[in-house]
Amino acid sequence: MELDKMDENDWKYHGEGNKSLVVSHVQVSDRLGTKQAFQHIRNIVDYNKNVMKPLLGEKYVHSGEVVKLPLEFVRQLSLKVQQERPELRCDKVMDTFSGCGLCLPNLTQLSPCHFGDHRPPLCVEIKPKCGFLPFSRYVTKECKRKVCRFCMHQHFKLANGKWNRLSRYCPLDLFSGSKQRMYVAIKHLLEEPQNNLKIFKGGELIYSCNDDAKQQPDLNELVQHLRPYFHHCISLYNGHQSSKAIFSELIQLICSALLSSGDSKRSVEPRKAESRQFCEASPLHRDPLRSGSHGLPRDCVLSKILQVQMLDNLDIDGLYPLYKRVEQYLEEFPKERNRLQIDGPYDESFLEKVKTYPSEDDGSIEYAVGKVLQYRIAMTAKDCSVMITFAPCGQDEKIFALAPAKHCFTYSVSILDLDPKPSDSIPHQYKLDSKIVNYYLRSTNTSQDRPSSNLYKEHQECMLLFHPV
Numbered sequence: 001m002e003l004d005k006m007d008e009n010d011w012k013y014h015g016e017g018n019k020s021l022v023v024s025h026v027q028v029s030d031r032l033g034t035k036q037a038f039q040h041i042r043n044i045v046d047y048n049k050n051v052m053k054p055l056l057g058e059k060y061v062h063s064g065e066v067v068k069l070p071l072e073f074v075r076q077l078s079l080k081v082q083q084e085r086p087e088l089r090c091d092k093v094m095d096t097f098s099g100c101g102l103c104l105p106n107l108t109q110l111s112p113c114h115f116g117d118h119r120p121p122l123c124v125e126i127k128p129k130c131g132f133l134p135f136s137r138y139v140t141k142e143c144k145r146k147v148c149r150f151c152m153h154q155h156f157k158l159a160n161g162k163w164n165r166l167s168r169y170c171p172l173d174l175f176s177g178s179k180q181r182m183y184v185a186i187k188h189l190l191e192e193p194q195n196n197l198k199i200f201k202g203g204e205l206i207y208s209c210n211d212d213a214k215q216q217p218d219l220n221e222l223v224q225h226l227r228p229y230f231h232h233c234i235s236l237y238n239g240h241q242s243s244k245a246i247f248s249e250l251i252q253l254i255c256s257a258l259l260s261s262g263d264s265k266r267s268v269e270p271r272k273a274e275s276r277q278f279c280e281a282s283p284l285h286r287d288p289l290r291s292g293s294h295g296l297p298r299d300c301v302l303s304k305i306l307q308v309q310m311l312d313n314l315d316i317d318g319l320y321p322l323y324k325r326v327e328q329y330l331e332e333f334p335k336e337r338n339r340l341q342i343d344g345p346y347d348e349s350f351l352e353k354v355k356t357y358p359s360e361d362d363g364s365i366e367y368a369v370g371k372v373l374q375y376r377i378a379m380t381a382k383d384c385s386v387m388i389t390f391a392p393c394g395q396d397e398k399i400f401a402l403a404p405a406k407h408c409f410t411y412s413v414s415i416l417d418l419d420p421k422p423s424d425s426i427p428h429q430y431k432l433d434s435k436i437v438n439y440y441l442r443s444t445n446t447s448q449d450r451p452s453s454n455l456y457k458e459h460q461e462c463m464l465l466f467h468p469v
Contacts, residue, residue, distance in 0.1 A: 163194055
């Protein structure tokens, strides 16, 4: 692509996060930094490449690259996409002066495959959140050992007007490794996606929840988009495609991709004994599905994410005093900040420092820094997204089969939103955690049981056999 011939009209607005704007070209996707300059984006690339990729796995993480952009192009692009941005995001001004961006592959698409199928790829983006309950001895409120952070946070967000309805999704069900619990978790994401689920078709967003969440997304409209992909889902009663069967096939397709490790042996990663596997706020808390032990395949994407999340083994209650120790030390010895790599650089030595801190708290600054860095990495994993992209295959390509109809899909799984979390966000997290827990304890004293699921309850067995590309 020739920089002097770049035209803002060739680019399309897709969405944005707190510090990034997402636009796409016919062939390239760029995430344009909005508040920081070249070094900030360079840090994101280094953090992805040297920290998160070794921890999460080479096949799941795309580091991207920093690219220079003509300032006039960025200015014109900013004007073009402004009218397409959500109203609640428009107060964040796009940086039109840094002249740089982060170039990443378009993960809603698959690499060109000659399967001869006219149906565009489907992509499901899931933000799974934290998949375990804290087991630290420093936890001050016992409810944190019984109810997950996501479920407690729902009550706080509802009270503050962030969402109009409680989500029945519980991350512990998704991370359980039990196909039945995962099935129910994804079903609840479809019912109430909030900002934890989006679905794309051919790169275009077809199902999500707006930032203001005044209206629920239309499941019937989603069914119409999905029908061509699951045309074998025929009702036994009227000969037509069943909406429930279509959703069931989609959910099981997602589950299979999340559990796939590319290894037929499928060794299981055992859960830490001290970590409870059930959240008392989950609709499945008293369900028979909770019986029996389960685990995630060792190299599946959820297992990788969970392992990194559990680097936070002190909880914010135990971590905050160590953060204060680091801050007091740096006030006295400010030049030590670079040696301790508090703000990077995110190179091999940074990850080595995280791995080699003292195993016990000996009162040293090295121990405190090591735990703070671990916590920051864990927070990245707790806030990441998983992109699962499916493309139908031609019937002559028997690589992947969906029994009993032998419908074929190829797929890819990626992890994104892996920006480093700053150290100075820890005081905010500490205060927020206290607010969430205290509000949950107050609200649940008078709250009623959550309403029953309105999508469907039955689970239709279906076996999915496929292999990653």
